[in-house]
Amino acid sequence: MFTRTHTCGELRASHIGQTVRLNGWVNSYRDHGNLIFIDLRDRYGVTQLVFDTDDAKNAGAADAGDKHAHTGMMGAADKLRNEDVISVEGTVRIRSGGENPKLDTGKVEVVVTSLVLLNKTENPPFLPDVIGTLPNEEVRLKYRYIDLRRPAMQKIVSTRSKALQSVRKYFVDANMFTEVETPVLYKSTPEGAREFLVPCRNVPGSFYALPQSPQLFKQILMVSGCDRYLQICRCFRDEDPRADRQAEFTQIDLEMSFVRREHIMTMMEGFVRHFWKDMLGYDVPPMQRMTYRNAMETYGIDRPDTRYGLHITDISEIAAKTDFKVFRDALAKGADRPRFNSKRGVVKAIRVPGGAEKLTRKITDGYSDLAKRFGAGGVATAKYIADPAGAKFDTGCAKFLEPIKAELVAALGLEPGDTLLFIADTYSVATKAIGELRQQVARDTNVVPKPGAEGGPWNFLWVIDFPMFEKNKDTGKWIAMHHPFTAPRDDQRDLFVSASVDDDDTIESIVSAGYDIVLNGSEIAGGSVRIHDRDVQSKVFQLLGLTPEQAKEKFSFLLEALSFGAPPHAGIAFGFDRLIMHICGTDNIRDVIAFPKTQVGADLMTRAPSAATPAQLKDLFIASTWTPEPSKA
RNA sequence: GGGGCGAUAGCUCAAUUGGUUAGAGCACCGGCCUGUCACGCCGGAGGUUGCGGGUUCGAGCCCCGUUCGCCUCGCCA
Numbered sequence A: 001m002f003t004r005t006h007t008c009g010e011l012r013a014s015h016i017g018q019t020v021r022l023n024g025w026v027n028s029y030r031d032h033g034n035l036i037f038i039d040l041r042d043r044y045g046v047t048q049l050v051f052d053t054d055d056a057k058n059a060g061a062a063d064a065g066d067k068h069a070h071t072g073m074m075g076a077a078d079k080l081r082n083e084d085v086i087s088v089e090g091t092v093r094i095r096s097g098g099e100n101p102k103l104d105t106g107k108v109e110v111v112v113t114s115l116v117l118l119n120k121t122e123n124p125p126f127l128p129d130v131i132g133t134l135p136n137e138e139v140r141l142k143y144r145y146i147d148l149r150r151p152a153m154q155k156i157v158s159t160r161s162k163a164l165q166s167v168r169k170y171f172v173d174a175n176m177f178t179e180v181e182t183p184v185l186y187k188s189t190p191e192g193a194r195e196f197l198v199p200c201r202n203v204p205g206s207f208y209a210l211p212q213s214p215q216l217f218k219q220i221l222m223v224s225g226c227d228r229y230l231q232i233c234r235c236f237r238d239e240d241p242r243a244d245r246q247a248e249f250t251q252i253d254l255e256m257s258f259v260r261r262e263h264i265m266t267m268m269e270g271f272v273r274h275f276w277k278d279m280l281g282y283d284v285p286p287m288q289r290m291t292y293r294n295a296m297e298t299y300g301i302d303r304p305d306t307r308y309g310l311h312i313t314d315i316s317e318i319a320a321k322t323d324f325k326v327f328r329d330a331l332a333k334g335a336d337r338p339r340f341n342s343k344r345g346v347v348k349a350i351r352v353p354g355g356a357e358k359l360t361r362k363i364t365d366g367y368s369d370l371a372k373r374f375g376a377g378g379v380a381t382a383k384y385i386a387d388p389a390g391a392k393f394d395t396g397c398a399k400f401l402e403p404i405k406a407e408l409v410a411a412l413g414l415e416p417g418d419t420l421l422f423i424a425d426t427y428s429v430a431t432k433a434i435g436e437l438r439q440q441v442a443r444d445t446n447v448v449p450k451p452g453a454e455g456g457p458w459n460f461l462w463v464i465d466f467p468m469f470e471k472n473k474d475t476g477k478w479i480a481m482h483h484p485f486t487a488p489r490d491d492q493r494d495l496f497v498s499a500s501v502d503d504d505d506t507i508e509s510i511v512s513a514g515y516d517i518v519l520n521g522s523e524i525a526g527g528s529v530r531i532h533d534r535d536v537q538s539k540v541f542q543l544l545g546l547t548p549e550q551a552k553e554k555f556s557f558l559l560e561a562l563s564f565g566a567p568p569h570a571g572i573a574f575g576f577d578r579l580i581m582h583i584c585g586t587d588n589i590r591d592v593i594a595f596p597k598t599q600v601g602a603d604l605m606t607r608a609p610s611a612a613t614p615a616q617l618k619d620l621f622i623a624s625t626w627t628p629e630p631s632k633a
Numbered sequence B: 001g002g003g004g005c006g007a008u009a010g011c012u013c014a015a016u017u018g019g020u021u022a023g024a025g026c027a028c029c030g031g032c033c034u035g036u037c038a039c040g041c042c043g044g045a046g047g048u049u050g051c052g053g054g055u056u057c058g059a060g061c062c063c064c065g066u067u068c069g070c071c072u073c074g075c076c077a
Helices: A053-058 A072-078 A137-142 A151-174 A215-223 A261-280 A292-299 A325-332 A361-373 A398-412 A427-444 A490-498 A504-509 A534-543 A548-562 A576-584 A614-620
Strands: A019-031 A035-042 A045-052 A085-094 A108-119 A197-199 A207-209 A228-236 A248-257 A288-291 A312-314 A345-352 A380-385 A392-394 A418-426 A460-464 A469-471 A478-480 A514-519 A522-529 A569-575
Touching: A019 A045, A019 A108, A035 A072, A035 A085, A045 A053, A045 A072, A045 A085, A053 A072, A053 A108, A072 A108, A151 A228, A151 A261, A151 A576, A215 A228, A215 A248, A215 A548, A215 A569, A248 A261, A248 A576, A261 A460, A261 A514, A261 A522, A261 A569, A261 A576, A288 A292, A292 A312, A292 A427, A292 A460, A312 A427, A325 A345, A325 A418, A345 A398, A345 A427, A361 A418, A361 A427, A380 A398, A392 A398, A398 A418, A418 A427, A469 A504, A490 A504, A490 A534, A514 A569, A522 A576, A534 A548, A569 A576
Parallel strands: A045 A108, A288 A460
Antiparallel strands: A019 A035, A019 A085, A035 A045, A085 A108, A197 A207, A228 A248, A248 A569, A312 A345, A345 A418, A380 A392, A380 A418, A460 A514, A469 A478, A514 A522, A522 A569
């Protein structure tokens, strides 16, 4: 009936003379009266169809008809509009009007002898064949099925599909991983991200949670002897989204038994190499490694973008030698703390080459606002300029810098024409603020290369040696930096076991066996060697402030499993959506998800979430406490 | 929860510092056109300027509130 013989991207000069049937959407039409061109589109491409009164008759169309009388096939072709779905039969021939080099099928056209209108469309809100600006995202999301017809979106969808195959090829086919599915209805463990809850009808008043990750199941699988586990799984975190983050996202979840850090890093680096080769033909060079401390010191962030310099320098010792109140006050904070302690007062600086010209007063004024958003007091600035009497500091806090000029020039490699930016505060505040500042300066001075997909460098990086714990600013309690099942680095075990609950400085200094993969400033994977020793796991819970009773209530199954022959194991999870973003060169995660959600978790197409009926709630023993706020107007 | 930006025809955008009947391109409807490929030509229809208040002789424009979308801080073990 309408079984096609070819796709719309398939026909070439070699098909000339053949009778073919094509199905697809009307991409555009050019109506010349008794000659009508239709560009027919499917996901493989576009083919030009011709409806010609004379030709159709010559080609043997049963009912060629006449457009002006609105009869037969010509009359029907005259009524075709963009996005109508049609099936046509016809003959392939060379284009007599010259080829169209923009189309893969541009040498040929199909003279239609039979037209079937499979489905007439309403006037669509926008056309997949976008000329100029895309409609705004609200419209694209509401009519997602139209947006997905766009070739650019079709390409992403198929790239994502190919990527899934590539993942399985490496792990399952080549490296003996077993793909295992774990529950989506899961036990609530209210550490970490906020969870989505699912009421349980059979046990009134109780709830499942949707998993933030299958972390504990995959560890239990290791105890089960699974040995090498893979799951391409959906995870749920009820937190506000960002450009590269959705509440519902996909992870490539992995775990291996009988390995330590080096083994799993080698395996995963092999995957990255395979994946980029498979997807883009790119050979990933051996990946650099950077410690967390080095990343924080030099880049002010745990996922450094190493495609550009603008390195951060700690000038605390030099800054102590000048009488600048901003520096002095900062350095007085936690002066008795160890060198890298989060509470120690520090002064950090960035040298911006050529900044004296590139960074206007307006731009640098904005930097203080940026620093304030991250808790710092502001940004001190000074230009270093050429002068007949020798290069000198100018503007900003210049006069305070003259006494330490020689040392600053040596420490920072200053050249005339540079601008210096300073942030002075506690280690944790100054580090974060100047790390954000560095990225803003990079954007302002145009030193960020195009993304790798557009020909820029792919800078892969392992970040290792994370702290085990960090302090929660609000509660003052220790929390696991990665998660509570992360093991201390092998050489830290004695220090860890000896740490007492109230010894903050020691707890802060313990290094974990965690590792992240960072690509161009974006975290694409994170994992760790896991704790496989029940006593070590109990100690972690203790340091996190869980009583033995609480630990048992929440994690008894894990502690029991660890005591019944748990092998050493380690794992990692890749953010699959982010991998696809990099491969496709987009900075919007919604572009790589077929049916994404908005900032408030809404699906604009289906209108989810929606209210439940009283009957549904009654079945679930749920009552809502929500009431609309009375209007203030 | 906080900050920023935005919303005008189906879509993308205009609309002089608050002043006539809110315009254009594309899409749509009608007509013409036999070699186009962003086809062309003639004509037409299409608006609660997101919504609700307010200021004003007069509001798309100013003020307040609100809804929705995007970016972001917090958050994301």
